[in-house]
Amino acid sequence: MYFSEIKQLILKNLDKNATLKVCLDEKFGDLAVYGLKNNDLDCDFIEKTQIINNFLNIFIKKPILFESIIREILDKRVKKNKERIILEYLSPNTNKPLHVGHLRNGFLGMTLANIFKELGYSVSRINLINDRGEHICKSMLAYQKWGKGQTPESLGMKPDHFIGYWYVMYSQKETPELREEVHEMLRKWEQKDRKILALWKKMNNWVYKGFEQTYKKTGLEFDKTYYESKVYQLGKKIIEKGIKKGIFYKGKQGDVLFDLPEKEFGLNKDGSLKKITVLRKDKTSVYLTQDLGIANLKYKDFKFNKSIYVVGLEQDYYFKCLFYILKSLGYKWAEKCFHLSYGMVYLPEGKMKSREGKVIDADNLVDDIQKLVEKKYDLKDNSLEIALSAIKFNLLLIQPKQDIHFNLEKSIALEGKTGPYCQYSLVRALSILEKAKLFKNPNFSKLLLEKEIILIRQLSTYSEVLQRSAESFNPGLFTNYVYELAKSFNQFYDSCPVLKAKDEETIQARLYLVKAFSIIMEKGLNILNISCLKKM
RNA sequence: GCCCUCGUAGUUCAACGGAUAGAACAUGGGUUUUCUAAACCUAAAAUAAAGGUUCGAUUCCUUUCGAGGGCACCA
Numbered sequence: 324m325y326f327s328e329i330k331q332l333i334l335k336n337l338d339k340n341a342t343l344k345v346c347l348d349e350k351f352g353d354l355a356v357y358g359l360k361n362n363d364l365d366c367d368f369i370e371k372t373q374i375i376n377n378f379l380n381i382f383i384k385k386p387i388l389f390e391s392i393i394r395e396i397l398d399k400r401v402k403k404n405k406e407r408i409i410l411e412y413l414s415p416n417t418n419k420p421l422h423v424g425h426l427r428n429g430f431l432g433m434t435l436a437n438i439f440k441e442l443g444y445s446v447s448r449i450n451l452i453n454d455r456g457e458h459i460c461k462s463m464l465a466y467q468k469w470g471k472g473q474t475p476e477s478l479g480m481k482p483d484h485f486i487g488y489w490y491v492m493y494s495q496k497e498t499p500e501l502r503e504e505v506h507e508m509l510r511k512w513e514q515k516d517r518k519i520l521a522l523w524k525k526m527n528n529w530v531y532k533g534f535e536q537t538y539k540k541t542g543l544e545f546d547k548t549y550y551e552s553k554v555y556q557l558g559k560k561i562i563e564k565g566i567k568k569g570i571f572y573k574g575k576q577g578d579v580l581f582d583l584p585e586k587e588f589g590l591n592k593d594g595s596l597k598k599i600t601v602l603r604k605d606k607t608s609v610y611l612t613q614d615l616g617i618a619n620l621k622y623k624d625f626k627f628n629k630s631i632y633v634v635g636l637e638q639d640y641y642f643k644c645l646f647y648i649l650k651s652l653g654y655k656w657a658e659k660c661f662h663l664s665y666g667m668v669y670l671p672e673g674k675m676k677s678r679e680g681k682v683i684d685a686d687n688l689v690d691d692i693q694k695l696v697e698k699k700y701d702l703k704d705n706s707l708e709i710a711l712s713a714i715k716f717n718l719l720l721i722q723p724k725q726d727i728h729f730n731l732e733k734s735i736a737l738e739g740k741t742g743p744y745c746q747y748s749l750v751r752a753l754s755i756l757e758k759a760k761l762f763k764n765p766n767f768s769k770l771l772l773e774k775e776i777i778l779i780r781q782l783s784t785y786s787e788v789l790q791r792s793a794e795s796f797n798p799g800l801f802t803n804y805v806y807e808l809a810k811s812f813n814q815f816y817d818s819c820p821v822l823k824a825k826d827e828e829t830i831q832a833r834l835y836l837v838k839a840f841s842i843i844m845e846k847g848l849n850i851l852n853i854s855c856l857k858k859m
Numbered sequence: 860g861c862c863c864u865c866g867u868a869g870u871u872c873a874a875c876g877g878a879u880a881g882a883a884c885a886u887g888g889g890u891u892u893u894c895u896a897a898a899c900c901u902a903a904a905a906u907a908a909a910g911g912u913u914c915g916a917u918u919c920c921u922u923u924c925g926a927g928g929g930c931a932c933c934a
Contacts, residue, residue, distance in 0.1 A: 342875080350878090357877060358914095376878050377914085416934085458934075578932050589862060591930085600932040610934055639863060640929050666864080667927075674927090700897070709897090721872065724864065726927065733871070733884075738897055740872085740883040747897050755894050791875065803873060806882085817890095817899045837894095859897065 324387070325395040326783055329368060330354070333381065336364050345784050349773060352380030353388055353780070389767040392783045396839040404443035409625050410436050411449040412633035413543065417530040418462040419487035421537055422675060423683040423729060424635070424668045427718045429543045430852065431665060432633040434719055434798040437850040442793055447625055450545040451617065454527055455552040460508040462486050463522055464501065465493035475529055481686065483533025486526055487677075494678035513607065537685055541711060542852050547624075549617060555608050557616025561652065562602050570651055577604040581648055588643075599644050614645050615652075622656050629659050631796070636664040636724070663796050666726035683729060688714065692735050699737065708854035709743050715853055716742030720806075722799040740806050742853050748809035748816075749848065750859045752841040755821050761834050769832040774815040778836060781811040785843050798851075805847040812840050 330343055333354065337343075341356045352373065359379040364372055370382045412432025415421060421429075432448065439446045453459075466489040475482040493501070511519045538544070562579055565571040574580045579602035588597045601611050621630060632642065642662035649657035668675060668683070675682045692710035697703060713735050720740070721727055727734075737743050770779065784804070792801040821833040845855050 344875085344877095346878095348878085355878085378878065453934080456934075574932085576932080580931070583931095589930085592860060598931045603932045605932090607932090609932065635928090636864065637928055638934085641934085643863090664864085669927085725872080726865075728871075730871085736871095736884070738884085741897085743897060744883095747895080751895060751898085758894065787875095795875090799873085803882090810882085813898060814900095816894080817896095820893065822894045859895075 324368070324391050325398075326388070326391040327395065327786070329366075329383065329388070329391055332366055333364065333369075336366065345780060345787070346380070347777065347780050347784075349776060351375065351378070352382045354381040354383070355379065356381075385771070386766075386768040389770055389779055392779055393767065393835055393839045396782060396785075396842050397835075399842070402443040404445075406628040407445045407447070407625060408436075408439050408629045408631065409447045409449055409621060409627045410439075410631045410633065411451055411621075413545075414451045414453060414634070415534065416453045416458055417486070417527050418459050418490045419677050420481070420483040420533060421685040422677070423685060423688055423718075424675060426541065426685050426688070426714065427665065427668055427727065428633055428635070429541070430715050430718050431663070431723060431798060433543065433852050434801075434850060435631070435633070435663070435793075435796060437852070438789060438793050438798065438801060441789060441846070441850060447546045447627075448544065449547050449549065449621070451549045451551065453551050455512065455523075455555065457505055457509055458490075459523070459527075460505045460512065461493040462490035463519075463526055464505055464508055465489040465496070466526065467522060475533075481533050481536065482529035483537070484684075484686070486530050486533075487680075491678065491680045540689060540707070541685070549620070551613060554617055554620060555613040557620060558608060558612035558614070559602070559606075559616070561615045561619065562612060565601075565652060568652075570648075571601055574598075574600075574604075578602060581644075581651075583644065583647070587647065599648075601648070610641075611645060611648070615648065618645070618649055618660065619654075622654070627656070627659060629661065630656070631661050631663050633663045633665070636666055638662070639664050661796070663723060665723035666721075668727045668729050671728070671730055683731070688731075688735075691731070695735075696737065705854075705856050705859065708856060709737070709746065709859070712742030712746055712848075712853040713737055714742075715851060716745070716802060716806075719798050719802040719851060722797050742851075743859070744813075745805055745809040745844070745848060746853065746856050747859055748812045749841060749844045750856055751816055752812065752837050752844065753857055755837050756834070756841060759822060759830070759834055761838060762831050765831045765835045766828045767832055767835075769826075769829045770836065772819055774811070774818045775833070775836060778811040778815045778840065781808050782839055782843055785846075801847070802851060805844070805851060808840070808844060808847065812844070 334341065334343060337356060337359065341359065344355050346352055346355050355378045357378050364381065368384050368387045370384045372382065373380045410432050413425060413429045415425060436446045436448050469492065470489065475485040478485065480488070508519060512523060562571060566573070566579065571579050571581050578600055580598045581601050583597040583599060585596060591597055599611065600609055601615070603609060621627065634642065639662070646657055646660050646662070649660065670681065670683065689710060692713055693706050696706045696709045717735055718727070770776070788801055788804040792798060819833060821830060821837060824830045824833060848855050
C-alpha cells in the first residue's frame with residue numbers, strides 16, 4: 324500500500340469535510356485532523372488514535388507507514404492530466420540587456436512550468452519579444468546618430484550590452500527635438516522604410532545573439548516565441564468588430580475607447596466613468612490593441628485551459644482591464660487568463676532604472692557570483708552551477724508578491740538557507756549510494772530514531788506541497804520545502820551513520836531512506852532548474 | 860483624491876483560519892581519528908497600532924500609521 328492510499332482510506336472513514344494533515348512534530352501522531360469527537364477508525368494499519376487539543380491524532384504502525392512512503396517514492400508513477408497550461412514569461416524589450424528583474428520573472432515562469440509538468444499538465448512556455456515601438460527606436464536613433472558604424476565586435480562588447488549602451492546614451496541626451504525624431508522613426512518603421520528596417524533588423528539581431536548567450540548560460544528556455552513586430556496588427560480586426568457590436572466607441576479625437584464599469588474600476592475625480600484607449604487616433608496600436616490580438620492567437624494555437632502571464636505588479640491595473648475587455652468581447656476563455664503579478668527588485672538606493680544604467684545586470688550578476696564561488700571554495704569545476712543555484716534559489720524563495728530588496732553582498736548567500744546547501748545535501752546522499760548496494764527486502768522497522776522519522780515525514784509531504792504551490796502559483800512554497808527537506812537530511816546525516824550503522828538491516832533500511840531522499844531532492848532541484856551535482 | 864499590494868527577531872524571509880509563530884544571516888558558546896564541516900548542536904531575539912468576526916486570527920473585516928505600485932491615446 325502507498326501512503327496516498329493510506330490517506331484516502333482514512334479520509335473515507337472521516338467526516339466529509341475533514342482534512343488530513345501530516346504532522347511533522349513527533350509529539351503528535353503521524354496524521355491529524357481537527358475537531359473530530361468520534362474516532363472509530365477501522366483500519367488495520369492504525370496503531371492508536373488520541374485526541375489532543377481537539378485534534379484527532381492518528382498513529383500508524385511505523386513499519387507500514389515508512390514502507391508506504393518510501394515505496395511510493397521508489398515506484399515512481401507518472402500521473403497524466405489532460406489540461407493544457409500556457410505560461411508567458413520574460414518577454415524582454417530589445418533595447419537593453421536583461422537585469423535581475425528579468426531573472427526573477429524568468430525563473431518564476433520556468434519553475435511554475437516545471438511544477439505544472441510534474442503534476443502531469445501539458446505545459447507550453449512562451450516568450451513574447453517586445454521588438455518594436457518607441458523605446459526600441461530610442462536605441463536605434465542614438466546608434467544612428469553617434470554610433471559611427473561601430474559594432475559589438477569592434478568594441479568587444481556582448482551585443483545586447485552594446486545596444487543597451489545606446490539606449491542609455493539616448494536617455495542622457497534626450498530633448499524634445501530628439502523625441503520628435505524618435506516618433507518620426509517609428510512612423511517610418513510602420514511604413515516599412517527600407518533604411519530603418521535594415522537598421523532595426525541589424526540591431527535586433529545583435530540583441531538576440533546576446534539574449535541567446537544569457538538564456539543558455541542561465542538555463543532559460545521556451546517552447547514558443549512570438550515577436551511583437553509580427554503580431555501587433557492582429558488586434559485591429561478585433562477592435563473593428565468590437566466597434567460594430569458597440570463594445571468600443573470612437574472618442575472626440577477619433578481614437579477608440581472602452582468604458583470601464585464603475586463597479587470594478589471606480590470613477591474619475593470628476594465622477595465620469597474611467598476609459599481606456601484601445602486604438603490611437605492615427606490607427607497605430609497601443610499595447611492593449613496587440614494584447615487583445617495575441618490573447619486570441621494564443622487560444623487558437625494552444626486551446627489552453629489556463630493562460631498565465633508572468634508580469635510585474637506595476638501592470639496589475641492593465642491586466643485587470645485586458646481581461647475585462649476580453650470577457651466583454653464574449654471570449655469564454657477570458658476567465659482562464661491569469662496575471663501572475665510579482666514584486667519589484669529594489670536596489671539599496673531605490674528602484675532600478677534602465678535608462679540611467681542603474682541596474683543589476685543579469686550577466687554581470689552571474690559572473691560576480693561565479694567568481695565569488697571560485698574564490699571562496701578555491702575551485703573551477705561547477706562554479707557556474709553553484710552560482711546559478713544560489714541566485715535562482717534566492718529569487719524563488721521569496722513569494723512572488725513580495726518586493727525584493729536586493730543587496731549584492733547579502734542577498735546571494737552561499738551558506739545557510741541557499742541553493743548550494745540543497746545541492747550539497749544531494750551530493751552527500753549520492754556519495755553514500757555510490758559506495759553501497761541495495762538489497763531487495765529492507766526492514767523498515769529498523770528506522771526508529773527521531774531524525775529518521777522527521778526525514779521520512781518530510782518526504783511524505785512532497786506531493787502535497789507541490790499541489791499547494793501550483794494552486795497558489797507560488798514557487799516559493801516549494802522552494803522552502805526543498806530547503807526543509809535538505810535540512811532534514813543533513814540532520815539525519817549527522818546523527819545516523821548509514822554505512823557504518825551497527826547491523827546490516829539498519830544499513831539497508833537507511834540506504835533505502837537515502838535513496839528515496841535522493842529521488843525527491845533530484846526532482847526538487849530539477850523543478851527549481853538547479854543542477855544536481857555529484858561533487859562539491 | 861481614488862484603487863491595488865505589502866508591514867513578522869538587529870537584517871532578509873516562512874507559516875492550507877488551527878497545536879508551543881519557523882528559518883537563514885549577523886551575535887555568543889560548542890562539534891571533525893566515523894559515509895564530503897558548503898555541515899551539525901546550542902543560546903538570545905519578532906506578528907506596526909486599535910477595534911471586530913470566531914471555540915481559535917500573523918492569516919478574514921473596519922479604522923489609523925508606514926512602504927511600494929497604479930489611475931484614458933505609455934509600456
